Amino acid sequence: MGQGPNSADLDRQIEAMREGSVDFYGEAELRETLAKRAGTGQPLRVKLGMDPSSPDLHLGHTVVLMKLKRFMELGHQAIFLIGDFTARIGDPSGKKKTRPPLDEEQVRANAATYVDQVAKVLDVERIEVRFNDEWMGAMSSSDIVRLCSKYTVARLLERDDFAKRFEAGVPIFAHEFLYPFVQAYDSVALEADVELGGSDQTFNLLMAREIQRDYGQAPQAVITHPLLVGTDGSEKMSKSLGNAIGVNDAPEDMYGKVMSIPDSLMTNYFELLSGGEWEVDRPDFTAFSLGEGDPMALKHRLAARVVERLHGSDGAAAGAAHFRRVVQQKGVPEEVPEQTLGLGGEESMVLLDALDRLGLVASRSEGRRMVKQGAVQVNGERVADANAPLAAGEHLLRVGKRRFCRLLLETSQQ
RNA sequence: GGAGAGGUACCGAAGUGGCUAAACGGGGCAGACUGUAAAUCUGCUGGCCUCUGGCCUACGGAGGUUCGAAUCCUCCCCUCUCCA
Numbered sequence: 001m002g003q004g005p006n007s008a009d010l011d012r013q014i015e016a017m018r019e020g021s022v023d024f025y026g027e028a029e030l031r032e033t034l035a036k037r038a039g040t041g042q043p044l045r046v047k048l049g050m051d052p053s054s055p056d057l058h059l060g061h062t063v064v065l066m067k068l069k070r071f072m073e074l075g076h077q078a079i080f081l082i083g084d085f086t087a088r089i090g091d092p093s094g095k096k097k098t099r100p101p102l103d104e105e106q107v108r109a110n111a112a113t114y115v116d117q118v119a120k121v122l123d124v125e126r127i128e129v130r131f132n133d134e135w136m137g138a139m140s141s142s143d144i145v146r147l148c149s150k151y152t153v154a155r156l157l158e159r160d161d162f163a164k165r166f167e168a169g170v171p172i173f174a175h176e177f178l179y180p181f182v183q184a185y186d187s188v189a190l191e192a193d194v195e196l197g198g199s200d201q202t203f204n205l206l207m208a209r210e211i212q213r214d215y216g217q218a219p220q221a222v223i224t225h226p227l228l229v230g231t232d233g234s235e236k237m238s239k240s241l242g243n244a245i246g247v248n249d250a251p252e253d254m255y256g257k258v259m260s261i262p263d264s265l266m267t268n269y270f271e272l273l274s275g276g277e278w279e280v281d282r283p284d285f286t287a288f289s290l291g292e293g294d295p296m297a298l299k300h301r302l303a304a305r306v307v308e309r310l311h312g313s314d315g316a317a318a319g320a321a322h323f324r325r326v327v328q329q330k331g332v333p334e335e336v337p338e339q340t341l342g343l344g345g346e347e348s349m350v351l352l353d354a355l356d357r358l359g360l361v362a363s364r365s366e367g368r369r370m371v372k373q374g375a376v377q378v379n380g381e382r383v384a385d386a387n388a389p390l391a392a393g394e395h396l397l398r399v400g401k402r403r404f405c406r407l408l409l410e411t412s413q414q
Numbered sequence: 415g416g417a418g419a420g421g422u423a424c425c426g427a428a429g430u431g432g433c434u435a436a437a438c439g440g441g442g443c444a445g446a447c448u449g450u451a452a453a454u455c456u457g458c459u460g461g462c463c464u465c466u467g468g469c470c471u472a473c474g475g476a477g478g479u480u481c482g483a484a485u486c487c488u489c490c491c492c493u494c495u496c497c498a
Contacts (some may be wrong), residue, residue, distance in 0.1 A: 169494045232441090233452080242442080260451040296449040327451060365461060366443085373444045373458065386465095400444060401451070 010034055016070050017223060019276055020063075022199045025206060026221035033193060033218070046071045047192035047220070049081035049132075049183065051091055052110035053102060057117045058244035059273065059306065060228040060237035064196050065121045066275025067225060071194070072126060079128045079190055080118060082111045085136040086183060092176040094161055094200040094236070117247045120310050135189040136182055147181050150214045151207065156180070159203045184208035192220045199224040200236075228272050233262040251311040255319025256327065258303035263295050269302055278305055332380075332396065333404060340408040348389035349409055351378065358407060360399045375400045 014031055018024050034044070048068045050061065072078050087107045090099030102110075111131070115124055139147075156177050157163060165172050180203060187195060187208040197205050202224050209219035227236040230243025237244050245257045261269065263285070270280045283298050300320065308316040325331045339358055343349055352367050355376070361367035370376050371386040377398040378390070395407045 171493055231451085256451055262452050263450085264452090294449080295452090299450070299452090323450085328449080362443095363461065364463090366459085368465085369458060370444070375444050 006038070010038075013074055016074060016276070017067075017194075019070075020067070020225060020272065020274070022224045022226055023202065024221070024223050026209065026219060029218070030194065030221040044071070044076040044193040045079060045191055046076050047079045047081055047187060047190055047195045048197070049083055049086075049186060049195075050114065051083035051087040052107050052114055053087045053090070053099070054239045055110040055113050056239055056244070057114065057247040058237055058239060059247070060198070060230075060244070062121055062247065062309075063228055063272050063275070064198060064225050065118060066273075066277070067196050067223065069122050070276060071196075072122065076194075077128060078122070078126065079130060079192065080115075080124075081186055081190065082114055082129065082131050083183070083186075084108070084111050084131045085133040086179060086186075087111075089175055089179045089182065091179055092161055092172075093179075093204065096161075096165065097170055098173055098176060113248075120247055130190065132182065132186050132189070136185070144178075147185055147211070148178075150211055151181065153177075180204045180207045181211070184211035187220050188212055188215045188217060191217060193218075194221045194223065196223050196225070198227050200227060226272055229265060229268065231257050231261050233265050245306070247310055251307050251315035251319040252322040252326075252333070254310065255303045255307050255316070255323050258306050259299055259323060259327070261299075263299070266295075266298060266302060269306075273306060277309075327401070330401075332398070336396065336404045336406045338406040338408065340410060342410050343392060348391045350386075351376070351383060351388045351390055352386040354390055354395075354397065354407060354409075355399065358397065358405050360397060360403050360405055370399055 010031060013034060014027065017030075018027070030044075037044075046068060048064060050057070068078050068080075084107050087102050087110070088104065090102075092099065115129055118124055118127075157166060159180075162172055162176075164170075183204045184207045186192075188211060192208075192212075195205050195208060202222075205220075205222040205224065209222065212219045229235070230237035230241060231245060232241070232243040235241050235243055239246070245254055249257065258269070263283075266281070266283050270278065270282070274280050281298055281301065283295060300323075303323070304316040304320060307319045311319075322333055326333050341349065341354065341357060351371070352364060355361045355367045355370075356364050361370060367376075368386045371383060374382055374384070376383050377396075378388075379396050380398075390407070390409055392409045392411045395409065397405045397407055
């Protein structure tokens with residue numbers, strides 16, 4: 001931008017902004033704003049907010065982060081808002097029940113890791129990072145009353161997740177109504193021109209437009225994005241559902257988790273995660289069902305791209321090697337965590353004790369079950385007796401497919 | 415403020431005095447199979463043990479009745495619905 005109103009350039013920008021989105025509200029106004037500002041060098045203020053309700057971001061978050069990246073490439077100002085205040089309310093979006101509120105300490109701990117995780121996808125040096133406690137914490141009760149006077153209960157109840165809960169007789173607590181007000185006010189405080197989010201955020205995002213008007217600002221454009229489905233292939237990706245691929249997952253784990261998505265999800269992942277950076281493969285499932293084509297190779301390609309984005313090409317290579325070796329050939333990973341235990345004067349250690357002390361099993365009862373099910377191997381041999389003795393020396397323990405530990409048993413007193 | 419309904423394991427949901435560590439479904443884990451950590455099939459899924467058996471803890475909370483309670487009684491807490 002910057003070379004005066006150029007319609008073709010505007011088209012290109014708008015197109016990039018729309019790519020991969022579900023809805024683009026306020027597109028026409030945004031186009032006008034861009035045209036007006038062309039030549040002034042004044043960038044758009046583009047807001048993306050996340051609540052530090054869990055310490056880990058996952059691939060679902062990267063879908064929107066990639067869009068933020070595109071805005072940066074177009075020369076706009078990215079604002080990453082950490083909802084430290086909102087996390088203590090608990091976002092009701094898409095929830096079938098009330099979220100447990102987090103205490104300040106948890107929120108702070110989670111927030112601390114966010115910027116690092118975002119840095120895996122974006123150049124955080126060029127981002128404005130803000131916390132909404134900055135202005136929300138400073139609000140007086142009368143400010144909050146004033147904010148709440150801008151929207152009606154009936155309109156809040158139109159919102160899908162509230163409506164469903166209300167109808168089903170699932171409790172809705174009054175503080176949950178506060179959430180969209182705060183998120184909307186964030187846009188006022190940040191003077192956002194554009195806000196990005198998942199499609200489950202549509203209500204909150206649109207409400208911000210009205211609140212901004214009430215506070216004398218031009219309403220932000222809103223661009224929503226599809227929600228990435230988790231590795232289970234049915235629910236949206238979420239840490240609490242256990243179907244998430246974390247941004248901080250080790251390359252090997254990340255690679256394996258991508259490999260574990262259902263085949264039918266491959267296209268979707270290619271498209272949503274591309275962020276305009278990958279050419280998108282559209283596998284031919286009809287061919288696969290006829291035994292043609294190579295779905296496995298495609299999935300490997302997807303996994304490699306995902307891991308490469310977050311861990312670089314070395315990570316991708318490591319992930320691929322680990323998968324071939326451990327999963328396909330049922331082998332032992334290249335690097336197995338090592339631990340040393342002392343025998344404390346005994347001749348040997350009972351297998352179950354070792355599993356328990358190494359944390360390879362959740363409880364001793366689980367350990368017994370694992371052994372009974374044939375899930376436990378010592379040095380590549382399946383062991384049927386939980387009380388089998390392990391002599392001093394080195395033992396490679398394996399529980400199930402993925403839990404490994406190299407145990408060094410020492411005779412020294414301990 | 416009044417009246418009803420309800421709170422069961424990770425989640426949903428049966429069970430209304432002993433046969434219940436609690437049916438069934440989902441989830442999770444394991445084994446088999448497979449191009450895959452997909453799909454499918456089978457098994458397991460509170461803890462602890464000297465383990466084809468035994469012990470401890472558990473059905474919102476606290477007491478009580480009973481040889482014995484998730485199931486009966488009392489009080490308390492929480493949610494939903496209707497009325498005001």
